[in-house]
Amino acid sequence: MCARFPPSSPNDLLSLSLPRRCLHFLLLCFQVQVLAAEENVDFRIHVENQTRARDDVSRKQLRLYQLYSRTSGKHIQVLGRRISARGEDGDKYAQLLVETDTFGSQVRIKGKETEFYLCMNRKGKLVGKPDGTSKECVFIEKVLENNYTALMSAKYSGWYVGFTKKGRPRKGPKTRENQQDVHFMKRYPKGQAELQKPFKYTTVTKRSRRIRPTHPG
Template sequence: MQSNVSASPRLPCQSLPGPKHPLGAFIPNQPSPNFNQYVRDQGAMTDQLSRRQIREYQLYSRTSGKHVQVNGKRITATAEDGNKFAKLIVETDTFGSRVRIKGAESEKYICMSKRGKLIGKPNGKSKDCIFTEIVLENNYTAFQNARYEGWYMAFTRKGRPRKASRSRQNQREAHFIKRLYRGQLPFPNNAERQKQFEFVGSSSPTRRTRRTRAPRPRT
């Protein structure tokens, strides 16, 4: 006896569709956005939306032992602590670590020419007047120019600007310490560290030193 129920036809296997848009259109699978790349791209551009942060401090040169000063177009590292030309106004350019450095007295920005020379300019909007702050492992700070990558602000022992094309991040000439105006030098300055941990000997001998002291010969 044959059954009257016919076998249902088999449908070919099909892959499941992707996610469906509320309006009915299918959305293709897209890779997740690269947030790190977005941060790098935004950090390389001037931030026109956020409020700029302004700080005031001095820059102590590790090589010259003096402070960076902006005296007109001349940029040197020969100023003493509290010199009016050594007071710097630092403006943030992005939400990253790019800044503009201006002399508070001269109102000139520290910029870098195409020859690698530091000069003072009244307008600091160009890219050669923007520097990237790089905090080093030894707690010093280096300033790399935003236009000329690999060129750093650097000074010689006499406080003269060093040619940026010859400067490197690991050189002492490119190392600085941020210092408050007329303030104490923070670590890692060796001279200040020795003063902080200088031991003063006692004039009166202790009980232990009396025991270990050699007896005086009798006369």
């Protein structure tokens, strides 16, 4: 445990010598405790706001995969400042580094080859930028009922990453969550599937009391 819980006030938390991660968590819990004392509080809104807050304390989670477009039948490419969905499986420009940006589902997407970020400007156009610190380069991952993933702009709510059948970007204002144009499937790059190591069980015999590794199956 990080400290005795619940705290009585924010000053009590600040006076403790704690790792930043523990302190951040306890402050969040204290905010929820204060809200519980108020009437007619919608906790869903509070939780949603907290999960969308920037997480500058925890280590970022970095993943490498491709995004297969349901409409073009190809993969998103970050070609410097130009974006398309015409990449073949394993194309170097289709390999994307995806970094989690918050406690929730916000991500930043960068082309592994070009190191440009996938962004959406104020006109709803998809562009590549060398600096991904702007909120225009943050997207909210939404897993849909059909198991496809949609990427909604964190800055321009209701605007999605989308492409035509020819792999051309669609402007954000013309996209909707139920359109196939904004549906994507995550895929590992060809020949680079993530290897899962089998879990090793151990047993102790009454005879020798020595630990012997066993393999499932």
